[in-house]
Amino acid sequence: MRKKIEMNVSLEVYPPQEWTDEDRILTEMAKAIMEKAHAPYSDFLVGAALLLDNGEMYAANNQENVSFPVGVCAERAVLSYAVGNRPQSRPVKIIIAAKKRLSERYATVTPCGLCRQTINEYEIKFNSPIQIMMLHPDGDLLVASSVETLLPFRFNDLNA
Ligand code: THU
Numbered sequence: 001m002r003k004k005i006e007m008n009v010s011l012e013v014y015p016p017q018e019w020t021d022e023d024r025i026l027t028e029m030a031k032a033i034m035e036k037a038h039a040p041y042s043d044f045l046v047g048a049a050l051l052l053d054n055g056e057m058y059a060a061n062n063q064e065n066v067s068f069p070v071g072v073c074a075e076r077a078v079l080s081y082a083v084g085n086r087p088q089s090r091p092v093k094i095i096i097a098a099k100k101r102l103s104e105r106y107a108t109v110t111p112c113g114l115c116r117q118t119i120n121e122y123e124i125k126f127n128s129p130i131q132i133m134m135l136h137p138d139g140d141l142l143v144a145s146s147v148e149t150l151l152p153f154r155f156n157d158l159n160a
Contacts, residue, residue, distance in 0.1 A: 093131035
């Protein structure tokens, strides 16, 4: 007899009036660093801004390479740098902004699979969810309360 294992996921939509001061600052940081992305191959600019539980904020962007798979996404860049420098400080939330170069509009962006697995790594390290907030072209933030939403059947336990 076949059964189903179901997991329901949903994103919340936060209009700007629902944002915290930190959300506003992180969004501005993500937008600003996005403009400095090294993305000559895709022309897709991504910025990510991260809040740690000590209050510090970090930002980074995608860094592409002529050997395409070598490129690094904005999310992994900022997580590696921030946790590398502050190994005791827990990532609280990450805000992501993206757009096609020369486009007037922000693109809807959700982290790629590698970045989801990387966010998962830091949820494991700190035993705490990381909020993932993605800037939508309409100006709202799409909010996942944890990587579980984006990677429901994820690999997170070597002993399970
Ligand atoms: N990219 C990111 O930096 N983050 C994402 O969430 C999606 C994709 C980058 C990788 C590559 O440099 C470019 O965007 C196009 O895929």
